[in-house]
Amino acid sequence: MIIGKVIGSxxxxxxxxxxxxxxxxxxxxxxxxxxxxxxxATDNIGAGIGEVVLVATGSAARVGCGVASAPIDAxxxxxxxxxxxL
Amino acid sequence: MIIGKVIGSxxxxxxxxxxxxxxxxxxxxxxxxxxxxxxxATDNIGAGIGEVVLVATGSAARVGCGVASAPIDAxxxxxxxxxxxL
Amino acid sequence: MIIGKVIGSxxxxxxxxxxxxxxxxxxxxxxxxxxxxxxxATDNIGAGIGEVVLVATGSAARVGCGVASAPIDAxxxxxxxxxxxL
Amino acid sequence: MIIGKVIGSxxxxxxxxxxxxxxxxxxxxxxxxxxxxxxxATDNIGAGIGEVVLVATGSAARVGCGVASAPIDAxxxxxxxxxxxL
Amino acid sequence: MIIGKVIGSxxxxxxxxxxxxxxxxxxxxxxxxxxxxxxxATDNIGAGIGEVVLVATGSAARVGCGVASAPIDAxxxxxxxxxxxL
Numbered sequence: 283m284i285i286g287k288v289i290g291s292x293x294x295x296x297x298x299x300x301x302x303x304x305x306x307x308x309x310x311x312x313x314x315x316x317x318x319x320x321x322x323a324t325d326n327i328g329a330g331i332g333e334v335v336l337v338a339t340g341s342a343a344r345v346g347c348g349v350a351s352a353p354i355d356a357x358x359x360x361x362x363x364x365x366x367x368l
Numbered sequence: 369m370i371i372g373k374v375i376g377s378x379x380x381x382x383x384x385x386x387x388x389x390x391x392x393x394x395x396x397x398x399x400x401x402x403x404x405x406x407x408x409a410t411d412n413i414g415a416g417i418g419e420v421v422l423v424a425t426g427s428a429a430r431v432g433c434g435v436a437s438a439p440i441d442a443x444x445x446x447x448x449x450x451x452x453x454l
Numbered sequence: 455m456i457i458g459k460v461i462g463s464x465x466x467x468x469x470x471x472x473x474x475x476x477x478x479x480x481x482x483x484x485x486x487x488x489x490x491x492x493x494x495a496t497d498n499i500g501a502g503i504g505e506v507v508l509v510a511t512g513s514a515a516r517v518g519c520g521v522a523s524a525p526i527d528a529x530x531x532x533x534x535x536x537x538x539x540l
Numbered sequence: 541m542i543i544g545k546v547i548g549s550x551x552x553x554x555x556x557x558x559x560x561x562x563x564x565x566x567x568x569x570x571x572x573x574x575x576x577x578x579x580x581a582t583d584n585i586g587a588g589i590g591e592v593v594l595v596a597t598g599s600a601a602r603v604g605c606g607v608a609s610a611p612i613d614a615x616x617x618x619x620x621x622x623x624x625x626l
Numbered sequence: 627m628i629i630g631k632v633i634g635s636x637x638x639x640x641x642x643x644x645x646x647x648x649x650x651x652x653x654x655x656x657x658x659x660x661x662x663x664x665x666x667a668t669d670n671i672g673a674g675i676g677e678v679v680l681v682a683t684g685s686a687a688r689v690g691c692g693v694a695s696a697p698i699d700a701x702x703x704x705x706x707x708x709x710x711x712l
Contacts, residue, residue, distance in 0.1 A: 283478070283494040283527055285464065290452025292371065294422055296413055297446030300432055306369070306422070308453060311402070316483070316491030319402030320453065322369040322422060327468055336466055336478070336494060338525040341427050341513050346472055346525025353424040353432025353445040355369055359525040360469030366462025367480060367492065376624025378543065380594055382585055383618030386604055392541070392594070394625060397574070405574030406625065408541040408594060427599050439596040439604025439617040441541055455650070455666040455699055457636065488655070488663030499640055508638055508650070508666060510697040513685050518644055518697025531697040532641030538634025539652060539664065548710025550629065552680055554671055555704030558690055564627070564680070566711060569660070577660030578711065580627040580680060599685050611682040611690025611703045613627055 283336050285362055286311040288329050292322055300352040307358060309337055314367050323356035324349075334368065336360035369422050371448055372397040374415050378408055386438040393444060395423055400453050409442035410435075420454065422446035455508050457534055458483040460501050464494055472524040479530060481509055486539050495528035496521075506540065508532035541596050543620055544569040546589050550580055558610040565616060567595055572625050581614035582607075592626065594618035627682050629706055630655040632675050636666055644696040651702060653681055658711050667700035668693075678712065680704035 286309040294306065305325045311317040312334075321337070326347050329335050335358045343357035344350050362368070372395040380392065391411045397403040398420075407423070412433050415421050421444045429443035430436050448454070464478040477497045483489040484506075493509070498519050501507050507530045515529035516522050534540070550564040563583040569575040570592075579595070584605050587593050593616045601615035602608050620626070636650040649669045655661040656678075665681070670691050673679050679702045687701035688694050706712070 285480075285494060292422065292446075292451040293449045294446035295449050297422070298412060298433060301445060308371075308451065314492050316489050316493050317402050318491070319404070320400050321402050322371060326470060336464065336469070338527050340527050342516055342525045342527040344428055344432065346516065346523060347470065351432060353428045353443060355424050355426050355428040357525060359473060360464075360466035363465045363467050365464040365480065378594065378618075378623040379621045380618035381621050383594070384584060384605065387617060394543075394623065403574050405576070406572050407574050408543060430600055430604065437604060439600045439615060441596050441598050441600040457652075457666060486664050488661050488665050490663070498642060508636065508641070510699045512699050514688055514697045514699040518688065518695060519642065529697060531645060532636075532638035535637045535639050537636040537652065550680065550704075550709040551707045552704035553707050555680070556670060556691060559703060566629075566709065575660050577662070578658050579660050580629060602686055602690065609690060611686045611701060613682045613684050613686040 283338050284311050284315045284317050285367055286337055288331050288333050298353050312367050321356050323358050324354050325358045329358045329361055334362040336362055369424050370397050370401045370403050371453055372423055374417050374419050384439050398453050407442050409444050410440050411444045415444045420448040422448055455510050456483050456487045456489050457539055458509055460503050460505050470525050484539050493528050495530050496526050497530045501530050506534040508534055541594050542569050542573045542575050543625055544595055546587050546591050556611050570625050579614050581616050582612050583616045587616050587619055592620040594620055627680050628655050628659045628661050629711055630681055632673050632677050642697050656711050665700050667702050668698050669702045673702050673705055678706040680706055
């Protein structure tokens, strides 16, 4: 997983039917993380813009969030209260 | 997922039989995204050249788009109407 | 897998229900490794801060650690006693 | 998927038994692609050295090419006739 | 897959029980490969230090090597006799 900050959201009307009902947030990984550059993650836990979150990528984002048959490769899975990277 | 712009398409006559019927588009990720450099994604929703799209990668592109047994690792899964990155 | 050093932990109260009970550690890959920048991994074996560990990423972290339905994409799977990279 | 040029092949006599019978080609991604540096891909469609090909990576290379139980993470899945990147 | 040279091994006494009995080797990818920096791979075929090997990563390393339930994300799957990269 990586830690990042929610910096925006994405609006998409015409999309894969398995994505309907999902919220798409833009996450900027912390500078110390292995991932450089932003990604789009679904939000399963109500993260708001500005919040620091834990993001799971790959098949974990589908299978681990109860949407195994949706074309999702990144999901916000936790709100970070505290960590040594902040 | 990443956000990118459709900049072209790929023509391939001799290909894996599980790919027949798919359209292959070249997508250039937005500069702010984690992915640098273009990728080829199947198009499930009729994206045209110049459109800004949401792309899912990895197993999500197969399993999440109803083509679990096709050798596809990236798929356009939404047309982006608006996002803070544009 | 990659080898890294545990440098901190992450506290997350509001999180995906499949993550409850897991410990999240921040791992800094050794300089010689393919991965540049830190990642967050669950800890299955009681690694402490400062310890050098083996980290598995991707679906291996879920399926190989008995938590196939959790949104986990990285897990500490061994404590490194010795290796030529140290 | 990425587009690349077949620049060589790999000879391996002692290998995993699930790999027996496969051809391994070295593919150099086009400069415009997201992947920098060469990879080794199995060839399912008879690509020759010098040909420009479409390569699928990850689980798609196994599952999508009818070799789900082989340790293959990249496969040539099409010969590119034409694309805007050439 | 990528081609690399075995440059060392890893000793880990305290590890995930599904890893017991595996040998962990450190592989340095060839300079021409897409992967920069070393990785740790299990060895299924008896590769020695200094040998040039083919490494599969991701789920292919587990599923393709008969250890689908082990937390393994990279495996040596062949000894390279000859290739145009050497």
